Amino acid sequence: MVxxxxxxxxxxxxxxxxxxxxxxxxxxxxxxxxxAITAALLGVFVVIRRMSFFTDxxxxxxxxxxxxxxxxxxxxxIGAVIVSILVGLLVSRLQKSGKQEVDTIxxxxxxxxxxxGVLIISLMNGYRGNLFQYLFGDIIAVNSNDVIVSxxxxxxxxVVLFSAFKSLxxxxxxxxxxxxxxxxxxxxxxxFLVVLAAVVAVGLKVVGAILMSALxxxxxxxxxxxxxxxxxxxxxxxxxxxxxxxxGLFVAAAFSLPTGPTIVLVSAGLFVLAALGGILKSR
Amino acid sequence: xEDQILLAEHITVQRSGTxxxxxxxxxxxxxxxxxxVGPNGAGKTTFMKAILGLTQxxxxxxxxxxxxxxxxxxxVSISSSxxxxxxxxxxxxxxxxxxxxxxxxxxxxxLARVGAEHLVDKKMAELSGGELQxxxxxxxxxxxxxxxxxxxxxxxxxxxxxxxxxxxxxxxRKTQNKTVILIxxxxxxxxxxxxxxxxxxxxxxxxGRPSTVLTTETLERMYGAxxxxxxxxxxxxxx
Numbered sequence: 001m002v003x004x005x006x007x008x009x010x011x012x013x014x015x016x017x018x019x020x021x022x023x024x025x026x027x028x029x030x031x032x033x034x035x036a037i038t039a040a041l042l043g044v045f046v047v048i049r050r051m052s053f054f055t056d057x058x059x060x061x062x063x064x065x066x067x068x069x070x071x072x073x074x075x076x077x078i079g080a081v082i083v084s085i086l087v088g089l090l091v092s093r094l095q096k097s098g099k100q101e102v103d104t105i106x107x108x109x110x111x112x113x114x115x116x117g118v119l120i121i122s123l124m125n126g127y128r129g130n131l132f133q134y135l136f137g138d139i140i141a142v143n144s145n146d147v148i149v150s151x152x153x154x155x156x157x158x159v160v161l162f163s164a165f166k167s168l169x170x171x172x173x174x175x176x177x178x179x180x181x182x183x184x185x186x187x188x189x190x191x192f193l194v195v196l197a198a199v200v201a202v203g204l205k206v207v208g209a210i211l212m213s214a215l216x217x218x219x220x221x222x223x224x225x226x227x228x229x230x231x232x233x234x235x236x237x238x239x240x241x242x243x244x245x246x247x248g249l250f251v252a253a254a255f256s257l258p259t260g261p262t263i264v265l266v267s268a269g270l271f272v273l274a275a276l277g278g279i280l281k282s283r
Numbered sequence: 284x285e286d287q288i289l290l291a292e293h294i295t296v297q298r299s300g301t302x303x304x305x306x307x308x309x310x311x312x313x314x315x316x317x318x319x320v321g322p323n324g325a326g327k328t329t330f331m332k333a334i335l336g337l338t339q340x341x342x343x344x345x346x347x348x349x350x351x352x353x354x355x356x357x358x359v360s361i362s363s364s365x366x367x368x369x370x371x372x373x374x375x376x377x378x379x380x381x382x383x384x385x386x387x388x389x390x391x392x393x394l395a396r397v398g399a400e401h402l403v404d405k406k407m408a409e410l411s412g413g414e415l416q417x418x419x420x421x422x423x424x425x426x427x428x429x430x431x432x433x434x435x436x437x438x439x440x441x442x443x444x445x446x447x448x449x450x451x452x453x454x455x456r457k458t459q460n461k462t463v464i465l466i467x468x469x470x471x472x473x474x475x476x477x478x479x480x481x482x483x484x485x486x487x488x489x490x491g492r493p494s495t496v497l498t499t500e501t502l503e504r505m506y507g508a509x510x511x512x513x514x515x516x517x518x519x520x521x522x
Contacts (some may be wrong), residue, residue, distance in 0.1 A: 048365040166375050173361065173372065173407075176337050178352040181376060181426070229406075230367040231382065 019253045028139045028259070031150045032245040035199075035206050035215070040155045040241035041161050042199055043216030044234050045192065047224065048172045052217050053103060054091060057110040058193075059200045059212035061087035063117030066134055066204065070124060075189050076134075079151075079200045083199035087113060092189075114209070137260035138209035139249070150202050164188060169230065205258035218267040219244065225278030240270050286313045288430060288462050290349060291334050294342035296326070303329045305486040311479065312462040313347070318477035319503075320494070325484045326475045327466045328357060328434055334464075335432060336405070350430055353423025355474070357434040357466075359415065369394070369418050370403040376425055393425040397451055410411050411461070416448055424455070431455070434463040437472070445469075449476055468495055470497065 019025050023081025046055050062080035085149035087109055094105045121131050133141065142150070161168070167188050170178035175185050203212045220233070227233035250262030289311040296304040304326040309319050319327045333340035335354060346352075348357055361367065373390030374381050394400040397417040402410065410418060414434055423431055426450030431452070453476055455461045473480055474493050482488040482496070484505050489496040 016289050048362070050362070122475070124297050166381060172365065173367065173375070174356060174359050176332070176335075176356055177354055177359070179337055180335055180352055180432075224366070227366045228368075229404075230365070230371050233366050 001111070015254055018249065019250065024140055024142075025253060027142050027144065027147050027247070028217055028249055029246065031142050031147055032139055032206060032249055032263075033242055034154045035203060036219075036241035036245035037238050037248040038157050038161075038199055039203060039216045040156065040219040040237040041234065042196060043167050043218075043220040043241075044223070044237050045161075045172065046196075047212075047220040049167075052213065053106050055196065055200075055213040055216060057091055057106045057113075058084045058196055058207055059086050059203070060110040060117075061210070062197075062200050062204060063134055063209040064113045064120070065117075065201075066209075067117045067120035067124075071120060080201035080204060081194075081197045083113070084200050085193055088193040088197065108199035117209070133206060133208070135208045135210050136258060137204065137206050137211065139206045139263075140253075141261045142205055146205060150205075153198055153202055157198055160191065165189060168192065182212070193194050200207070202272055207263060210258050211264045214243075214264045214267065218271050222267070222274040224273045240274075241267070244270055287311070288313045288343045288347045289334065289464075290379045291344040292345075294330065294340050296329050296333050296338060296340045302485060303411055304333060304483070306342075307462065307483055307487045308342075309479075309481050310492060311462060311464070313462055314456065315478040316456060316463040316476050317479045317481060318465055318473040319481045319483065320467060320470070320473060320505070321483045321488070325505070326338070327483060330481075330483060331434055331464065331466060347431075351426055351428045352432060353420075353426060354426030355416070355419045355423050355431070355433045355436060357438060359419060360383040361407045363406075364516075365408060367407050368403070369375050369399075369405055369407060369410070372407055372418070373422060373425060374407075376422065389425065393421040396424065413447070417451075420448065420451065424461075428461070430462045433463065433469070435466050437469065438468070438497070445472075452476065459492065473497070 020029075046052055053281040061104075062084045064248045065081065065083030066076040067079070068083065069076045072079075091102070091105055091109060093098060095102045118131065134135065167178070167183045170181060170183050171185055171188055178188075179185055197251050199216070200209075201282035203215055204210075207215050218226040219237040222240045223236035226236055244267035245263055249259060251257065251266065252262035287310060289309070291310075293301055293310050294304060294307045306332055307326075309317065312431055319330060321327050329338060332338040333342075335352065336344070339409050351469070353486075370390050371381070372412050373393065379389065391400050391403060394403060397420055399414065399417045399421060402418060405414075407415070407418070420431070420436070423433075436448045436452075449472055452461075452463055452465070456463060465477075470493075474497070477493055479491065480493045480497060481490050482501055482505055488504050489501045
């Protein structure tokens with residue numbers, strides 16, 4: 001029994017060392033950890049502001065952005081950011097008009113933009129093979145340039161989020177109270193949308209358009225079950241996201257599984273464990 | 284006037300072409316308590332939001348240059364999924380770092396003033412109606428506000444809680460010369476605590492000292508033919 005345990009441990013350790021020594025895996029783990037921290041921090045605000053469905057719309061819309069960018073010959077990242085922001089603004093505008101419920105507006109937009117993105121990419125010669133990658137991500141495929149661009153962008157996003165941390169939290173508590181305290185709510189909302197679109201665009205490489213919102217929402221939702229304060233929610237969310245990212249990458253590499261879905265499923269596993277812990281604690 | 288802290292002239296708020304508030308004016312001196320009264324849907328909250336700049340309006344609003352406002356809205360609903368604690372809530376307004384709260388935090392001082400220092404580590408979502416109202420008033424005061432705007436501060440809390448809130452406001456006014464603007468349905472409160480009352484039902488019905496302007500006639504104009512004032516021996520009044 002002891003020998004068997006030692007054998008399994010040796011195989012796992014050897015496999016992990018082999019995986020870590022691979023340059024493409026090192027690039028993936030660097031981008032993945034930075035992405036996990038940023039998405040988790042952003043996800044906390046998405047969850048406390050009850051914007052999970054909105055985030056779905058923005059991330060699904062990014063696929064149309066990628067498709068249009070490929071069509072006109074610009075970098076897919078630019079297309080993803082622009083279309084994500086436009087769809088976010090459109091949701092806000094239609095919501096303010098008050099003629100439809102916000103979940104109906106989002107339901108219409110996120111399915112339409114996803115369908116449009118898939119259709120355009122399918123019709124383009126030479127890109128059809130990349131469709132699965134855009135939908136579900138492939139972090140193993142990131143190159144050195146992607147690493148630099150991702151770190152710089154996500155670093156800027158982190159600085160913006162920490163600078164606006166108190167304002168974002170005030171707006172989440174009560175918009176009018178925040179306004180009286182001098183917070184420019186429109187500016188904060190606009191900034192939040194731009195940051196969200198940028199993280200979604202970078203996240204396309206990691207988990208793809210379909211699973212991007214899960215990368216933000218799952219860690220925050222996991223942290224909610226365990227957090228005794230907002231500070232602990234933020235910290236637990238980041239820790240849970242990093243564990244899910246690293247765990248998902250190792251499992252995917254070890255068993256030759258697609259990375260995006262594996263990362264999300266590991267994150268979902270942590271969510272289930274936290275939910276069970278939360279239920280047991282409340283009894 | 285030197286002691287004037289607010290002058291709101293001919294305030295009109297329109298939505299979809301309909302006037303929610305129509306040509307309402309009021310002037311307020313430093314240290315005064317102004318009560319805004321009127322039936323449901325009269326535009327009381329909208330008027331308060333207009334003078335706070337929270338909603339678009341026509342007319343002229345002039346605050347004293349040194350004004351600092353604390354605002355407690357009618358309803359603050361914090362979801363149980365948002366685990367912000369009372370101590371963290373106060374840090375949002377202070378200059379102290381959010382991530383490293385010291386035990387000597389200023390929030391304790393403000394909470395102690397409303398008798399709520401024991402709530403500092405409690406989650407906002409788990410507070411009772413009365414506890415939340417105390418915390419919100421302490422928060423409104425915490426930026427050294429000289430004007431407090433309270434939208435129905437006793438709504439949703441029991442009688443004891445309501446009396447505590449109004450007792451607190453009365454004390455703040457006496458000891459710290461705070462100016463208070465409050466919306467209330469309770470005319471007992473208006474007679475007991477307010478120096479000035481503004482009666483509105485979309486348009487201005489009356490404005491002045493409660494004992495002078497809250498007559499049976501003005502109450503009938505606001506609330507209908509069956510409304511009147513019954514003076515009590517202890518000077519309280521009921522509609």
